[in-house]
Amino acid sequence: MNDGPVVLGLNRTQDASACLLHGSTLIWAIQKERLTRRKHHWGRPGDLRNIYRERLPGLDRPIDVLVECFSSDEEVARLPEYEAELQQTLRLAPGCRRVRISHHLAHLYSVFHPSPFHEAAVMVVDGQGSPVSELTEHWSGAAAVPGDWREVSSFYRASRERIDCIGKQVWDRDEHRLAGLGMFYFMLTQTMFPGEGNEGKVMGLAPHGNRAAFSLPPLDVDGGQVSVPAAWRALLDERKRFRYGSPGVRFSDCANLAAAGQHAFEEALLQVARWLHAATGSEHLCFAGGTGLNCSANERLLRETPFRQVFIPPAPSDAGTALGCAVYGLAELAGAQCEFRWTSDYLGPEPALSAIEAAVSDAPDLIVERLRGRGALCERMLDLLCANKVVGLFQGRSEFGPRALGHRSILGNPRHGYMRDWINARVKQREWFRPLAPMVLEEHAADFFELAGPCRFMQFAAPVRPALASLVPAITHVDGTARLQTVGPQDDPLLRSLLAGFHARTGIPVLLNTSFNGKDEPIVETALDAITSFRRMPLHALAMPPFLLRKRIEPELPE
Numbered sequence: 001m002n003d004g005p006v007v008l009g010l011n012r013t014q015d016a017s018a019c020l021l022h023g024s025t026l027i028w029a030i031q032k033e034r035l036t037r038r039k040h041h042w043g044r045p046g047d048l049r050n051i052y053r054e055r056l057p058g059l060d061r062p063i064d065v066l067v068e069c070f071s072s073d074e075e076v077a078r079l080p081e082y083e084a085e086l087q088q089t090l091r092l093a094p095g096c097r098r099v100r101i102s103h104h105l106a107h108l109y110s111v112f113h114p115s116p117f118h119e120a121a122v123m124v125v126d127g128q129g130s131p132v133s134e135l136t137e138h139w140s141g142a143a144a145v146p147g148d149w150r151e152v153s154s155f156y157r158a159s160r161e162r163i164d165c166i167g168k169q170v171w172d173r174d175e176h177r178l179a180g181l182g183m184f185y186f187m188l189t190q191t192m193f194p195g196e197g198n199e200g201k202v203m204g205l206a207p208h209g210n211r212a213a214f215s216l217p218p219l220d221v222d223g224g225q226v227s228v229p230a231a232w233r234a235l236l237d238e239r240k241r242f243r244y245g246s247p248g249v250r251f252s253d254c255a256n257l258a259a260a261g262q263h264a265f266e267e268a269l270l271q272v273a274r275w276l277h278a279a280t281g282s283e284h285l286c287f288a289g290g291t292g293l294n295c296s297a298n299e300r301l302l303r304e305t306p307f308r309q310v311f312i313p314p315a316p317s318d319a320g321t322a323l324g325c326a327v328y329g330l331a332e333l334a335g336a337q338c339e340f341r342w343t344s345d346y347l348g349p350e351p352a353l354s355a356i357e358a359a360v361s362d363a364p365d366l367i368v369e370r371l372r373g374r375g376a377l378c379e380r381m382l383d384l385l386c387a388n389k390v391v392g393l394f395q396g397r398s399e400f401g402p403r404a405l406g407h408r409s410i411l412g413n414p415r416h417g418y419m420r421d422w423i424n425a426r427v428k429q430r431e432w433f434r435p436l437a438p439m440v441l442e443e444h445a446a447d448f449f450e451l452a453g454p455c456r457f458m459q460f461a462a463p464v465r466p467a468l469a470s471l472v473p474a475i476t477h478v479d480g481t482a483r484l485q486t487v488g489p490q491d492d493p494l495l496r497s498l499l500a501g502f503h504a505r506t507g508i509p510v511l512l513n514t515s516f517n518g519k520d521e522p523i524v525e526t527a528l529d530a531i532t533s534f535r536r537m538p539l540h541a542l543a544m545p546p547f548l549l550r551k552r553i554e555p556e557l558p559e
Contacts, residue, residue: 005064005334008090009325011106012082013071014196016043017322019347020058021330024339027058029326029347029400031319034525040196042073045081048089056349062093065333067325069106071318072128072150097333101325102136103129104154104168104289107316110324111288112158113331114342115311121280122156123273126182126289126318129154132170139165148173152180153272153289155224157280166279167224178228181268182291184219187228188261191236192244192254201244203296204434206262207479209255216260219268223275226268244431266297273305283308292316293402295461295483302452302460314345314401314457323347323400345457346407346492348398351527359527360547365535367550374545378497381411381543385498386505388413388557389540390423392516394530395494398523403458404515405485406439406495408523408530410539412512412558414438417473419512422558426538429519435483436514438475441499442488444509448472454486474512485513494545 004023011017016032033041035055053059066086070076086092107124133147139154153169171179178187189199214235220227235257240246244254273285285307292298292312302310313320331338360368371377384391393409404410410427412419420436428434442454448471451462461481469476476482487495503509516530517523518537524530527544534542538555541548 004336005330006058006061006093007065007067007326007329007334008059008063009322009327009329010043010066010068011318011322011325012043012068013073013075013318014042015040015317015319016047017319018052018056019322019326020056021326021340022058023336024330026340026347028056028349029323030056030349030398030525031400031522033522034348034398037522037529039520039522043075045078045085048085053089059090062091063096064093065329066090066092066096066098067329067333068100069103069321069325070100070130071103072130076134097329099329099333100136101328102134102151103321104151105135105137106321106324106328107288108154108156108158108163108324109328109331110320111286111311111313111316112156112163113327113338114313114323114340115286116341117284117286117309117311119159119282120284120286120311121276121282121307122158122286122288123276124154124289125180125269125287125291126152127186128152128171128180128183137165139168141168145170146172152182153224153226155276155279157282158286169225176233178233179226181219181226181265181272182289184226184228184232185261185265185291185294187236188257191239191242192257194243199290199293201431201434202258203262203294204431204477205255205258206296207259207477208433209252209257209259211256211259211263213256214260216264219264221268221271224272226272232264262296265294266300269297270300270304273301273307277306285310287312288316288320290317295459296481299460299462299481312457312459313342314399314403314405317402319400319402345399345401345403345405346397347400348525350397356527356544356547359531360544360549363531363549365552366531367552369548370546371548372546374494374497377543377545377548378494378501380548381498381541382501382505384541385411385413385502385511388416388419390427390538390558392530392534392537392539392542394516394524394527394542394544398525401457403485404513404523405457406487406492406513408516408525410514410516411498412474414472414474414510414512415506415508416558419474419558423512423514428514433478435477436475436512437483437485438472438510439485439487439495439499439513441496441503441509442486442491444503445484445486448510449482449484451484454488455484456486456488456491458483458485460484471508472510475510
């Protein structure tokens with residue numbers, strides 16, 4: 001704790017989230033879905049009163065600064081309800097400074113200020129953000145377009161002293177004239193996988209297809225403006241032909257469309273990034289918005305543009321805007337220097353040992369061991385992993401972004417291809433083509449992967465070195481890449497011990513890692529969530545320091 005102001009940031013709409021700062025100390029940042037167990041749960045009136053206030057520490061204190069953001073949906077029409085709830089639920093300090101900021105501005109503050117850079121070009125690309133009439137930043141083009149048009153991309157020249165918006169792409173909301181990279185990828189996803197948050201399926205499916213099969217043109221790119229040619233729009237309208245898993249739909253058609261769409265997206269993104277580099281002259285790029293989760297495209301940004309360094313936060317999508325709101329409040333309303341840097345993604349509230357003990361004590365159906373020290377727990381986990389058993393891991397503060405980085409993870413042996421297939425089919429109950437990720441000791445990462453430096457948040461899909469791919473088939477995707485997490489000497493000590501121990505036993509400094517959640521579920525948040533999911537999944541053990549839990553009737557081994 002410090003003597004700075006207490007700042008609350010709230011993302012009120014898609015992937016609703018909240019963040020609490022005390023000065024530059026981040027107390028917690030969390031998505032609503034982790035608490036309600038409803039994936040991609042949208043914000044609604046009542047969230048503070050019924051969900052956040054009772055579950056998150058610190059909201060009983062006087063709030064000095066409050067910043068909210070909405071997006072392009074209709075929630076903003078319910079402002080009186082939100083206002084009444086704020087007054088009834090929070091203790092707003094005398095003179096509490098308050099503001100609502102527009103969507104891309106929240107993204108900007110979530111990525112640049114917590115980045116390692118003093119100056120950078122910033123690119124925000126998502127489906128659609130705020131209407132032009134509700135922008136809370138200066139953009140010189142605002143007066144030239146109708147107020148109901150929506151921002152779909154925003155571009156900035158940023159330093160610690162000054163931020164300038166140098167351009168935006170806006171959309172007139174005509175669905176026959178799709179605009180922007182985020183909208184393109186969203187519509188591509190909806191053609192094959194309707195619903196929210198399925199863009200990762202398209203990215204995983206793309207390497208199985210032939211990108212030239214439909215002879216589709218590239219997207220039209222003019223500076224930072226991207227439009228979708230008519231041939232693409234016509235094909236994306238053929239949803240019955242491409243609805244994955246539906247009777248009569250061919251896998252090859254879906255894979256070919258995914259491949260074509262992923263390639264078109266990547267090529268256009270590279271063109272936009274090169275334009276931005278020329279416009280700013282910066283050597284550094286910050287990238288946020290939902291498209292920042294496309295780790296295959298991110299790798300090409302790093303390798304094929306003039307930017308020397310690329311920073312993508314662990315939560316680039318809408319969830320991260322709550323953190324952006326809080327940072328904006330600290331810097332712009334409180335006038336304090338923001339020292340928070342995104343060096344870790346373990347931003348959830350700290351679980352109490354008493355809560356873990358209570359959850360474990362209420363599990364008479366499980367075999368529970370309390371082990372003394374990290375070393376003892378690590379050795380037991382290594383015994384299980386080397387025996388090809390699959391282990392859930394729950395420890396410490398949860399990850400804020402959508403990637404499991406070893407605090408809410410499922411771990412396995414990467415040396416057998418059948419491990420990936422078994423986890424996809426039996427544990428995750430999802431499509432067979434979905435890749436699983438590796439975590440690797442940072443000092444050995446370059447031996448196995450072609451990467452430019454540490455990758456702590458799984459932002460990039462790096463090529464696996466061909467000579468070693470056969471040693472880790474469970475984490476090597478069909479295109480020879482892997483979305484990796486490097487674990488350095490200053491990172492989580494249990495993960496370091498596990499990786500070092502697995503390396504010593506097998507010669508492989510890599511473990512398979514996937515998020516600790518079942519089909520259509522958010523990642524587990526609490527100890528009780530973890531035990532509930534452990535019971536339901538065919539996991540062999542659950543490590544929950546200082547406990548190790550096993551089942552009295554053990555599931556079959558992967559094969």
